[in-house]
Amino acid sequence: MDLVGVAARLPLPGETVLGDEFVMMPGGKGANQAIAAARAGGHAVFLGAIGSDSFGVTLNARLNSAGVDTAHLRTSYGASGVAVIMVDRAGENSILVSPGANSTFTDLTEAEERVIADGDVLLCQQEIPVGTVIAACRAARAGGTRTVLNAAPARELPPELLANVDLLVVNESEAQAITGTETPDVPGLLALVPRVVLTLGGDGSRFAERDGRDEHVPAHAVEAVDTTAAGDAFTAALAVAWGEGRDLLEAVRWATAAGAVCVQRLGASSALPTRAEIDAQFER
Numbered sequence: 001m002d003l004v005g006v007a008a009r010l011p012l013p014g015e016t017v018l019g020d021e022f023v024m025m026p027g028g029k030g031a032n033q034a035i036a037a038a039r040a041g042g043h044a045v046f047l048g049a050i051g052s053d054s055f056g057v058t059l060n061a062r063l064n065s066a067g068v069d070t071a072h073l074r075t076s077y078g079a080s081g082v083a084v085i086m087v088d089r090a091g092e093n094s095i096l097v098s099p100g101a102n103s104t105f106t107d108l109t110e111a112e113e114r115v116i117a118d119g120d121v122l123l124c125q126q127e128i129p130v131g132t133v134i135a136a137c138r139a140a141r142a143g144g145t146r147t148v149l150n151a152a153p154a155r156e157l158p159p160e161l162l163a164n165v166d167l168l169v170v171n172e173s174e175a176q177a178i179t180g181t182e183t184p185d186v187p188g189l190l191a192l193v194p195r196v197v198l199t200l201g202g203d204g205s206r207f208a209e210r211d212g213r214d215e216h217v218p219a220h221a222v223e224a225v226d227t228t229a230a231g232d233a234f235t236a237a238l239a240v241a242w243g244e245g246r247d248l249l250e251a252v253r254w255a256t257a258a259g260a261v262c263v264q265r266l267g268a269s270s271a272l273p274t275r276a277e278i279d280a281q282f283e284r
């Protein structure tokens with residue numbers, strides 16, 4: 001759950017500042033991408049954990065009302081994951097992420113491994129313990145399910161994880177963090193995983209395969225009003241299209257249309273496009 005408070009300026013350590021508005025928004029990269037995948041026409045099964053607090057009730061309802069399959073969603077006794085976000089009027093922010101229930105998701109049950117093995121594609125993010133992401137990618141490999149890792153938020157990627165990733169999706173800052181370079185190093189990423197999609201905001205994306213294609217896919221020329229959920233819309237649409245067996249470059253093009261619809265609207269999950277909207281933008 002994102003708890004967002006706006007004030008004229010951010011408080012200094014030990015200081016209390018009187019704020020303006022406050023909003024509460026369901027968030028979490030996994031939840032946002034599951035909703036985006038469902039809206040893009042995929043059957044999205046969500047594996048994750050909410051807390052037993054009131055935020056958990058809202059987060060669960062949000063996933064269900066968006067058509068995400070929550071049959072395997074865990075409820076752990078205690079707090080849900082929250083991000084406490086302070087924003088000043090210039091848009092500068094300070095964020096405290098408290099993982100809550102996410103930190104209790106430390107292993108996979110047999111039922112969870114089975115649902116991964118039965119899927120077409122596994123899409124992971126990095127807001128749960130890394131050992132669980134590794135276990136999920138291994139279960140996918142064993143079951144012939146493709147694995148996509150959206151390495152967000154950026155953190156160290158152990159070799160056991162990279163060995164089980166078929167496609168890495170990163171933005172520029174995540175790419176830099178992974179290779180420890182000042183600019184995104186696609187050959188460096190391809191030394192770690194066989195396929196990479198590097199998103200470049202309004203410049204589109206770059207799709208590269210080890211010993212294969214290296215293509216720049218331009219963004220659609222649209223009027224961007226809010227780029228908040230563009231990465232989630234793009235990544236989820238990419239996973240849905242690849243899971244349907246489309247060629248990966250075609251899937252990147254379709255995902256680019258999803259990103260383009262998203263940036264034309266205000267808001268986070270409410271801006272995520274439906275399949276019909278992505279198809280219509282794709283034809284433009």
Ligand code: ADP
Nearest residue numbers: 171199200201202204205219224230231234259
């Ligand atoms: P993130 O939010 O993860 O940093 P990006 O900002 O790179 O992700 O956006 C993901 C994708 O969304 C881009 O690759 C692009 O296709 C699309 N996109 C982002 N910003 C724009 C924009 N201003 N105009 C059109 N498409 C955009």
